[in-house]
Amino acid sequence: MSTPLTAAALVAALKAEGVTVVEHTGWRTHNRNSKGAWGPVNGVMIHHTVTSGTDSSVALCYNGRSDLPGPLCHGVIAKDGTVHLVGNGRANHAGSGDGDVLRAVVAEKASLPAPNQQNTDGNTRFYGFECVNLGDGKDPWPDAQLDAIARTAAAICRAHGWSAASVIGHKEWTSAKIDPRGFTMASLRTRVAKLLAGKATTTTPKYQPFPGADWFRKQPKSAIVTALGKRLVAVGCSAYADGPGPRWTDADRKSYAKWQRKLGYTGSDADGWPGATSWAALKVPYTGGT
Template identity: 55%
Template sequence: MAPPLSANAFLAALIAEGLTVVEVGDWRNHHRNHAGPWGPVHGVALHHTVTLGSARTVDICRTGYSGLPGPLCHGVITKDGRVHLVGYGRANHAGLGDPNVLRAVIAQTSLPTDNEASVDGNRHFYGFECENLGDGEDPWPDAQLEAIERAAAAVCRAHDWDERSVIGHLEWQPGKVDPRGFTMSSMRARIGGRLDSTPSSTAPALPAPRRPVVDLSQLVAAARTNPRTSGQPVTYAGVRTVEAALVDQGLLSRRYSDGHWGTTTIGAYSAWQRHLGYRGTDADGIPGKTSLAALGKRHGFDVKE
């Protein structure tokens, strides 16, 4: 029985394997541990996301959606080969699966066909979601496939597992097809070859990451519009970026989806302003340049005036 790695050990293992890692918000403390146990861990599960666009993919995997709250994995592997850490602990990724498959993973033997769904995979598997439409046509760039190989190998190396501890979602839960576009046998062969060699701490060269940009003027317009008095509220996509940061900061219980600055968000942002030392009308919940820049610096977005 293997206890999960600490969050710091998990991060260190990925970096030691030569991966470019992006830490998203307070990922170490973002989990579903209140919903059930996390561990013992026995393997790594790979998925595809059925999403388009890296920023959107990372956001969905971190926050989840109606009926399935995030995190939806531990790491999101985007097409550019980066691993974005969005949570650590129990995550909603594997669901119920086949007990015979779990026994084979633990024994590191060939997998049987999955035909049952009775064992809690969220408890026992690390999960990596991989950005892809999952239609069998969306390409898997070489940088992404290498990152999948390195990420799975990193976890296996840290636990002294071999490549048979890595499974696809389609091998765990009946009816699943992910990851689609490469075979798990070919990926396990790559992982096995990597585990037979000394880990490379040299990450492949990647372009600079693109950070979300929040337009302060549009955000203020949305924040100053009260839908109760003016009818249809002003909406702006940047509201969701800021709300996600307030969630990570522990000031907002969840991110809303309509893109307007409601009373709950006003209260949360006012708390952020007070945290920075503002009082009175300077802590009215309407974003200002300094407070917004401070939030963006901590939670990974830039501010445009």
């Protein structure tokens, strides 16, 4: 059992593990502590949101619903790997689960019993992270997102001196849930264990240099176009029916126009043709190609 990390300690741990963090207004005092205990804590619980789009997912997890007030987790992990912190303290994410599972987590056992009862308050005992995904088994899990999930879990485990066995899925806590769906918790724990075997290091992401405005008008076929499209999807600016990539198409231009409008551009400044400033803001991962 451990005392929960302070807000400052959590941010420091995440950044030391190479996680990109966004702190949302008021998150450090946003909690449900008035409704029950927060801590001692024993592990990290992973969820999927059953939503799409970063902004709307973050807003939902921060505010909650009429029947379930926020915060609904401590952080939202977007498809681009950014972790949006929305709560610090007790959060409405885990609900009631199996006390036998909790005892296995506390003992850091390699395998968990199947959950068959709901007799223990998980909101007291677990950090919770919602990961943006529809949860239908078809919505993809980008590697940037899976890496961020693993790094987030590893950061908290490292800070508390826990092993990867302290990371569980909501579906492992209660039979009433299926999340996360689309990857196995065993594979996630393997990622976490590999991170914990090394030292926490802050990594600086490398982004694709702007290839120039004229480059896109030639309808290039390139890994850069694919990377661009995936980022546009991740930030909720998709106009794609197929793809994206690798060939630059009108769907890319329409999607990029959505991104420009999201940045506040209007009129001819939001025509869908990339410019240096909007490109830099999008943070397209480096592909090495042209």
